Amino acid sequence: MTAPGPLDESALKELIAGELAAVRDRSLGLTTGALDEAELTAQVSPLMSPLVWDLAHVGNYEELWLLRAAAGIEPMRPEIDDLYDAFEHPRSERPTLPLLAPGEARAYIATVRSKVLDALDSVRFDPANPLTSGGFVYGMVVQHEHMHDETMLATHQLRTGAPALLDPPAAPPDGPVAAAAAGEVPIPAGPFEMGTSDDPWAYDNERPHHLVDLPAYYIDAEPVTNAAYIAFMEAGGYDDPSCWHPKGWEWRNASGKRAPAFWSRDGGGAWLRRRFGRVEPVPAAEPVQHVCWYEADAYARWAGKRLPTEAEWEKAARWDPVAGRSRRFPWGDAYEPGRANLGQVLHRPAAAGSFAAGASAYGVCRMLGDVWEWTSSDFHGYPGFRSFPYKEYSEVFFGPDHKVLRGGSWATHPLAVRGTFRNWDYPIRRQIFTGFRCARSAEGAA
Known part of the structure; x- marks a missing residue:
């Protein structure tokens, strides 16, 4: 449900x-x-x-x-x-x-x-x-x-120093992995319907429905993978201040971080990760996970791109240009198992190319599930926002201290996420199941 x-x-x-x-x-x-x-x-x-x-x-x-x-x-x-x-x-x-x-x-x-x-x-x-x-x-x-x-x-x-407790399946439940969608997807300029006024279980920060007119842009067809993020690391991305937001550079210097959370290297220099008490090689094709907003922003700058705004993310995920309306999920209005890596089934992100049936109307893949995706946007209420049923759910967090995340992760239950759902956190947070995809502006994308 x-x-x-x-x-x-x-x-x-x-x-x-x-x-x-x-x-x-x-x-x-x-x-x-x-x-x-x-x-x-x-x-x-x-x-x-x-x-x-x-x-x-x-x-x-x-x-x-x-x-x-x-x-x-x-x-x-x-x-x-x-x-x-x-x-x-x-x-x-x-x-x-x-x-x-x-x-x-x-x-x-x-x-x-x-x-x-x-x-x-x-x-x-x-x-x-x-x-x-x-x-x-x-x-x-x-x-x-x-x-x-x-x-x-x-x-x-x-948890560290304790036996592993979770023993998930090793392969996705939806059969062979398709070829991953490559590169970027162009999103034409124009208005779309953002948010909702009629979803009966939507939270106050998802309301009300309103039109947003966006210029043309490109957005990555898939979340950034571990392999792509390793390329950023090996190119010296953590050591190049030109890649970093000033506050991100402060965080990098103060924290000493040089890799996603839970990553380490073996004696031969290969990257490993700890996942629920097990140490395993970092899977190249999975979306990178456990990176903070500053790390995602630095990668995007290094790649000559940027993080999408949450409006750009939602248009790419929900807008159906043929029907001229927004969908509840990227693929349609009803939830269908097998279209997204949700619900604590795999206990990990799936490899690039998985869940191809969950693509949006524009052909953007895996916008629900796998990893929460950082956007460039601060958390604010929509025009006409009204706090309900209590201010402490959303309103007290509005402002520049919190960045918006979209899309849910493999750990998110299908009932607790949809195309309008908004999550938020401090830009230094890495313990949550976060990743990202990139975007860039375009003139005349069609």
Whole structure:
């Protein structure tokens, strides 16, 4: 499922109950198994929460919105609200809080879920109430939990000194890899429809729909690969200040970074990467992953290009010039498995040329899945933006400190991404599953 669609209330409730169950199975799968209590309560990096915090947080968020706000039920555990408020306590200090132990956290979120399902029968999806209309608040909670599951995967990737826990398949599920689309795709000048006003589960920052008129440009047909990024490294890209944004050069000098996160060299000079506890050769044909915005920007400058704006990214992904309208996904309005590397199936980006059936109307490939793609844009609201249902989801992050990412990664659930979805982060972040593609301006591209 990727959106509720035109369902009657009974069918929508059945669908919501199924999605609540599916996302909880995913969350528990990331916090059980071989992990003991010490590993669940440990902080593997000051950038991340202990896994047990994420687990209890999704339950507390569910209680706040589906029991208290949607169903009008009295608080279950008001004394823990502060502990699991992401704006009250930064990640670096969460291990010092009196958090629920793993067993307590599982019991708490199970009780919340039981009450949510009991209350779902009596909740009305009133079109006049934007919180419940179309099941919005339920979609918000399911997407929120999927986002935290992706965050927990990033925490697993940061773990060191522990056995590997994830054992994904070695090959894509869609058969032989096609020949990779080469080079760039021209996008003609003209207006397109950006954002949405009618997607029932879209967030406030995706709204409202508006026209954006862009000059002609070119955009890469595929994300930048490891092989291409190694060429940048071997050409001295990390040592050439002319390639770097001034703040990026400061970051490079202060951090000492000279390669993507989790990369190292073997005795013969070949590049290796650590992926969920396993060390393996860097696959040349996969999109480069775990690079920050400054690294992506430096590569683009070295290549004589730039990062696309998020409007350029969205037009290339969504606009159908024949139909004269934007699609929900690059390939159409309905999600179809096998068209994108989403949903934690491979636990890695797929090789260039994979998922060719997911190309956009312009023929731009893999704009959903594989890696979150950095854009050049700062995170701001669209014209006519209205914060809903709370400012802390989007509005408090607006400004030049955060860069926009688009498209989702292999770890993103299909329900939690679409052509309008906007992610954002600081330009120094590398622990998330990020990559990029390049663009350049053009005169008269057709």
